[in-house]
Amino acid sequence: MTATVEAPAPHEPRPEAPGFRTPRRDAAALARAGAWARRAPLLPALIFVVAVTQVPFVITIVVSFVNWNSLYPNDVAFGGLDNYVNVFTDSALRSSVVTTILLTVTVVLVSLVLGLVVALLLDRQFLGRGVVRTIMIAPFLVVPVAAALVWKHALYNPEYGLFNGALTWVAGLFGATAPQPDWITGNPLVAVEAALIWQWTPFMMLILLAGLQSRPLDVVEAARVDGATSWQLFRFMTLPHMRRYLELAALLGSIYIVQNFDAVFTITSGGLGTANLPYTIYQQFFQAHDYGAASAAGVVVVIGTIAIATFALRSVSTLLKEENR
Amino acid sequence: MSAPTLERPAAPPAVVGRRTRSTRASSRPGEVAGRTLGSRARGGLLGLVAWLVGLAFFAPVAWMVLTSFHSETDAATNPPSVFAPLTLDGYANFFGANSGASPWPPLINSATASIVSTLLVLALALPAAYALSIRPVTKWSDVMFFFLSTKMLPMVAGLLPIYLIASRIGALDSIGLLIVLYTSMNLPIAVWMMRSFLAEIPVEILEAAALDGASLPSIFRRVIVPISGPGLAATALICFIFSWNELLFASVLTSTQAFTAPVFLTSFVTSQGLFLAKVCAAAVAVSFPVLVAGFAAQDKLVQGLSLGAVK
Numbered sequence: 001m002t003a004t005v006e007a008p009a010p011h012e013p014r015p016e017a018p019g020f021r022t023p024r025r026d027a028a029a030l031a032r033a034g035a036w037a038r039r040a041p042l043l044p045a046l047i048f049v050v051a052v053t054q055v056p057f058v059i060t061i062v063v064s065f066v067n068w069n070s071l072y073p074n075d076v077a078f079g080g081l082d083n084y085v086n087v088f089t090d091s092a093l094r095s096s097v098v099t100t101i102l103l104t105v106t107v108v109l110v111s112l113v114l115g116l117v118v119a120l121l122l123d124r125q126f127l128g129r130g131v132v133r134t135i136m137i138a139p140f141l142v143v144p145v146a147a148a149l150v151w152k153h154a155l156y157n158p159e160y161g162l163f164n165g166a167l168t169w170v171a172g173l174f175g176a177t178a179p180q181p182d183w184i185t186g187n188p189l190v191a192v193e194a195a196l197i198w199q200w201t202p203f204m205m206l207i208l209l210a211g212l213q214s215r216p217l218d219v220v221e222a223a224r225v226d227g228a229t230s231w232q233l234f235r236f237m238t239l240p241h242m243r244r245y246l247e248l249a250a251l252l253g254s255i256y257i258v259q260n261f262d263a264v265f266t267i268t269s270g271g272l273g274t275a276n277l278p279y280t281i282y283q284q285f286f287q288a289h290d291y292g293a294a295s296a297a298g299v300v301v302v303i304g305t306i307a308i309a310t311f312a313l314r315s316v317s318t319l320l321k322e323e324n325r
Numbered sequence: 326m327s328a329p330t331l332e333r334p335a336a337p338p339a340v341v342g343r344r345t346r347s348t349r350a351s352s353r354p355g356e357v358a359g360r361t362l363g364s365r366a367r368g369g370l371l372g373l374v375a376w377l378v379g380l381a382f383f384a385p386v387a388w389m390v391l392t393s394f395h396s397e398t399d400a401a402t403n404p405p406s407v408f409a410p411l412t413l414d415g416y417a418n419f420f421g422a423n424s425g426a427s428p429w430p431p432l433i434n435s436a437t438a439s440i441v442s443t444l445l446v447l448a449l450a451l452p453a454a455y456a457l458s459i460r461p462v463t464k465w466s467d468v469m470f471f472f473l474s475t476k477m478l479p480m481v482a483g484l485l486p487i488y489l490i491a492s493r494i495g496a497l498d499s500i501g502l503l504i505v506l507y508t509s510m511n512l513p514i515a516v517w518m519m520r521s522f523l524a525e526i527p528v529e530i531l532e533a534a535a536l537d538g539a540s541l542p543s544i545f546r547r548v549i550v551p552i553s554g555p556g557l558a559a560t561a562l563i564c565f566i567f568s569w570n571e572l573l574f575a576s577v578l579t580s581t582q583a584f585t586a587p588v589f590l591t592s593f594v595t596s597q598g599l600f601l602a603k604v605c606a607a608a609v610a611v612s613f614p615v616l617v618a619g620f621a622a623q624d625k626l627v628q629g630l631s632l633g634a635v636k
Contacts, residue, residue: 038462041452045512046468048449052509053475059486118378126372132379134620138386141619143570145587146608150389153604160401160601162388169404198385206627248631259479261573266591278481282573291485298482305477 057302064295071289083296093297095273096280100258100301102189103276107196108253112246114197115204120234122205123212133209140202148266151195156183156267188272192263200257204249211245212238251311258305277301393605400601415606428610431589436614438500438575438585439568442507446515446564447557449508454519455549459531469520472513480510484577491578500583506574511564518563518629522556523549559625562618569615586611 067079087093122133139147155162164180171178184191215238223233261278268274270283277297284294391407392400393416399409421427457465487506488497496502526549534544550557572587579588590607619626 035463038456038460040456042456042462042468045449045453045516046471049472049475049509049512052505053478053483056483056486056490057478059489060482063485118375118382121371121375121378124368124371124375126368126375128376129372132375134623135383135386136379137619137623137626138616139382141566141612141616142386142389142608143587143590143612143615145570145572145590146612147385149590149604150385150608153601154388154392154400155385157601160403160405162385162405165403165405172404198382201382203630207631210627210631252631255477259481261481262587265572278479278573281481281484282577285485285488286577291489294485298479298485301479302482305479 060295060298063291064299066292066295068291069289070291079292083292084300086293087296087300090293092275093280093293096275096277097300099189099274100276100278100304103193103196103260103264103274104254104257106193107200107257108250110193111197111200111204111253112250114201115249116208116242116246118201118205119208119212122209136205137202139199140206142199144199144262145266147199148195148263151191151198152184152267156191158182184268185272188268188274192267192274195267196257196260196263200253204253207249207252208242208245211242215241247311255305258301389605389608392602393609395602397600397602400605415602416610418603419606419610428586428589428607431584431586432611434500434503434579434583435569435586438503438507438583439565441500442504442511442568443561443564445504445508446511447561450512450515450519450560451545451549451557453516454523455545457516458520458523459526459549469517472516475509476513481573484574487574488577497578498580498582498584502578503571503575503583503585506578507564507568507571510571511567514567514629515560515564518560519553519557521628522553522560525556526552556625559622559629562622563626563629566615566618 064083065079065081066076067082068076118136122129122136142150153161158164158180161183163183164178167178167180220233220237223237228236259278260276261282264270264274264276264279265282270276270279275283278301281294281297281301284290284297394411394413395406395409396412396414399406400415402409419428456462457469462468491497491502530548530552531544534548539547570587571585572591575583575585576588576591579585584592590611622629
């Protein structure tokens with residue numbers, strides 16, 4: 001990268017006023033000035049991100065050690081690990097940890113598998129392939145709150161939702177009466193998961209399809225000529241090639257779905273055992289006004305995501321290496 | 326990771342999908358005749374399956390659009406009245422014909438917050454991407470991964486301090502606050518995307534421009550922006566989509582003045598009586614800009630969603 005442009009940078013700070021300066025110190029100052037000229041365009045973005053994302057998190061860590069309920073503004077005191085003990089002993093909070101894991105793992109895995117199936121289907125020639133690809137993206141482009149509202153009211157509603165309506169219609173063809181389940185009350189978590197899977201499958205599909213299309217086709221053709229069956233091609237050529245794309249899709253998906261708030265908030269309002277950590281933190285902050293406990297829960301979420309993030313970073317960096325090889 | 330592993334790609338890969346398409350099409354006729362017939366039948370079947378799956382995923386969207394054009398009574402029937410007469414009542418309702426609650430203030434708030442934060446993101450990310458690809462700082466890959474790691478910090482963890490700081494400085498319920506937050510939310514994505522776009526610009530062009538005595542601003546204006554224009558547009562669209570969709574911060578940090586369209590959506594459903602057509606009309610109306618932006622940026626969408634890691 002040393003062969004890049006050495007354009008005169010406008011931000012280059014002037015070397016300090018020369019007094020009795022040896023040539024060597026001059027060179028060092030110039031090098032330093034050059035380094036700063038390189039850094040200058042980066043600094044605004046870096047400072048902005050640090051100020052808006054890192055500083056608040058440091059405050060969150062501090063508050064997580066303080067007993068602080070905004071309803072009792074005079075009782076703010078250092079509480080040590082009290083809030084963390086609360087996070088792990090409070091049954092509501094603990095169950096929200098479990099819910100978060102269940103929700104994230106289910107949605108990521110199912111949408112990953114579905115996304116792979118759809119990507120494989122779309123990775124072949126057929127009439128209207130572009131159209132199908134386009135309409136497949138649509139679920140991801142509906143505003144999440146709007147999608148959750150439509151699922152809750154227009155699809156799940158037991159009286160006039162599309163699901164029960166379709167059941168009635170199909171049963172009507174056979175002159176029978178259809179069962180009319182109450183989808184959300186019956187399986188609240190599954191209801192939230194289904195809506196999220198619907199939204200996230202296109203996301204997985206897009207990344208996996210890009211992966212499929214980056215396969216070295218000559219090798220695949222050679223293997224086919226050598227008499228490899230489709231299953232062998234998939235198992236021994238496609239899947240190994242797709243591994244890092246699957247990882248990338250899973251990890252990026254996890255990062256977004258762990259943080260999901262919209263679907264839980266809209267479809268069940270966190271009721272019926274569907275409250276995940278972001279919703280619980282929101283609730284503690286908004287309804288219980290327990291700033292300390294909300295912060296401690298926030299720190300726990302972050303520690304949880306750091307575990308995922310470490311893998312994610314590694315996966316993305318191998319992809320970058322691959323791409324730039 | 327050492328810097329040499331992340332060198333700029335020798336040649337930007339062509340649009341992969343198209344290459345695949347043509348290669349495959351040309352390889353097909355060479356196959357053994359007996360197998361072609363069977364695989365053609367199977368191919369047709371799989372194409373049909375692809376269509377069915379695609380339609381199944383599209384069905385809720387189609388139903389949402391169809392219901393938004395039905396009257397409230399036709400929208401709430403069981404079995405569904407697919408062929409009921411179409412009407413614009415749902416949209417009239419959404420735009421405040423009966424309730425008097427106009428959706429325009431939240432829509433304008435959303436548009437302001439999304440567009441201004443996107444412009445801010447571009448203004449901050451373009452120089453940063455320059456300093457990370459064309460004329461890189463020494464530890465540039467560390468910086469890249471720092472940006473990415475901030476994206477993995479759940480936003481909800483910073484909610485309380487942001488609320489406290491905003492209320493102390495009197496910034497609650499202001500669009501300015503949302504703009505700042507959305508900018509920081511999208512900046513890491515934009516830096517990653519733009520770095521990958523800037524890395525595709527051939528070094529020779531930049532060197533030639535520098536030799537001709539072009540200043541840095543004019544290199545930006547005359548070389549970098551025109552060449553990576555489509556990439557910048559895609560970055561902008563994705564930042565716009567994420568800002569437009571955001572609910573958590575908007576619902577906590579705004580109330581009557583700066584509330585955005587997603588917050589407005591969550592608020593008006595509580596009304597009594599039939600409201601299905603109105604909800605669907607609202608969902609369509611609020612999603613419309615995102616659908617348009619998303620379909621327009623289709624080809625670049627995957628690169629943005631994978632933070633530039635997948636082309």
